[in-house]
Amino acid sequence: MITVRGLARRFTLRGRSVDAVKGIDFDVADGELVGFLGPNGAGKTTTLRMLTTLLRPTGGSGTVAGCDLLTDPQGVRRRIGFVAQGGSSWPESKVAEEIELQARLYGLSRTEARRRGAALAERLDLAGLDQRPAKTLSGGQRRRLDIALGLVHDPALVFLDEPTTGLDPQSRANLWDHVRRMRAEQGTTVFLTTHYLDEADALCDRILVTDHGTIVAEGTPDELKARVAGDAITVEVAADRSAEAAELAGRLPGAHEVTVVAETVRFRVPRGDAALPDLLRTLDGRGITMASVKVSRPTLDDVFLGLTGRSLRDTEPAPEAMEAAGAA
Numbered sequence: 001m002i003t004v005r006g007l008a009r010r011f012t013l014r015g016r017s018v019d020a021v022k023g024i025d026f027d028v029a030d031g032e033l034v035g036f037l038g039p040n041g042a043g044k045t046t047t048l049r050m051l052t053t054l055l056r057p058t059g060g061s062g063t064v065a066g067c068d069l070l071t072d073p074q075g076v077r078r079r080i081g082f083v084a085q086g087g088s089s090w091p092e093s094k095v096a097e098e099i100e101l102q103a104r105l106y107g108l109s110r111t112e113a114r115r116r117g118a119a120l121a122e123r124l125d126l127a128g129l130d131q132r133p134a135k136t137l138s139g140g141q142r143r144r145l146d147i148a149l150g151l152v153h154d155p156a157l158v159f160l161d162e163p164t165t166g167l168d169p170q171s172r173a174n175l176w177d178h179v180r181r182m183r184a185e186q187g188t189t190v191f192l193t194t195h196y197l198d199e200a201d202a203l204c205d206r207i208l209v210t211d212h213g214t215i216v217a218e219g220t221p222d223e224l225k226a227r228v229a230g231d232a233i234t235v236e237v238a239a240d241r242s243a244e245a246a247e248l249a250g251r252l253p254g255a256h257e258v259t260v261v262a263e264t265v266r267f268r269v270p271r272g273d274a275a276l277p278d279l280l281r282t283l284d285g286r287g288i289t290m291a292s293v294k295v296s297r298p299t300l301d302d303v304f305l306g307l308t309g310r311s312l313r314d315t316e317p318a319p320e321a322m323e324a325a326g327a328a
């Protein structure tokens with residue numbers, strides 16, 4: 001459904017160049033749900049804008065939904081749906097009018113546009129809001145309207161740019177359900193950008209991790225997590241005993257990546273459950289009391305940290321804060 005080779009985009013502004021996307025290669029199969037994951041400024045939106053023909057690549061080539069990106073951008077546009085970050089609804093328009101207008105722009109008859117509009121409103125929990133101007137909708141409702149506008153012509157391939165940024169946790173979970181159902185019921189191929197790790201983990205068949213305009217890793221969420229060597233154990237002890245606790249932890253079989261910050265000792269072992277009794281015995285034997293201990297399975301954030309030296313969590317906005325801002 002998508003094939004790109006050497007796709008690149010350079011921006012030149014007042015004599016200075018930025019290589020936002022540096023010659024990336026990837027493929028997306030029919031019916032796949034692929035996440036494009038990366039921190040702010042990684043090049044996600046620029047890539048999406050090239051794939052949706054809103055921005056001309058400065059290098060490389062690609063086909064999207066069977067059409068050549070460079071020689072048949074009209075063909076690409078006819079076959080895809082795109083839900084942009086900022087949304088595309090007109091604030092004064094009523095929900096039903098907006099969906100119908102969008103459907104008509106794609107050449108659907110008035111009757112068909114109404115039928116599809118009503119079905120989408122039902123599916124995206126917008127039923128009952130059809131006479132409400134878009135500007136009066138909550139952040140979550142507006143986002144679902146944006147999605148309805150991107151899907152109204154039943155595209156085989158949908159691009160979603162950070163679809164749940166700004167939504168509260170419940171609206172995010174609802175949206176995930178809608179995306180899953182769309183794929184299950186219609187076999188829609190979905191390519192979405194996100195900087196929420198849990199979203200990529202819960203939703204995507206496959207993840208492309210991007211940073212600084214290149215793809216630094218790809219695989220299923222489980223494949224990516226399997227790259228991280230083992231479980232993390234975090235122990236809190238009295239600050240004046242933490243160095244000693246770290247030294248003891250470092251002697252456990254297979255222990256590595258031992259770090260100490262104030263009273264917190266963190267390290268990795270191949271199997272957290274197997275190492276824990278040993279750790280407890282050893283610390284107890286030295287009279288070191290633990291205030292807490294936590295074993296965590298590898299997460300996508302660990303993968304990202306390992307690949308780039310940066311935590312994606314540092315770049316995530318808090319959903320609640322964004323929702324409040326979006327609803328204001």
Ligand SMILES: Nc1ncnc2c1ncn2[C@@H]1O[C@H](COP(=O)(O)OP(=O)(O)OP(=O)(O)O)[C@@H](O)[C@H]1O
Nearest residue numbers: 011013018020038039040041042043044045046047
């Ligand atoms: N029109 C432009 N002119 C100059 N530089 C740009 C332009 N658009 C994007 N960039 C630069 O290209 C890089 C990639 O930006 P892009 O918006 O694609 O990142 P992103 O991964 O989508 O980030 P975010 O998560 O914040 O949306 C950034 O350094 C950005 O400043």
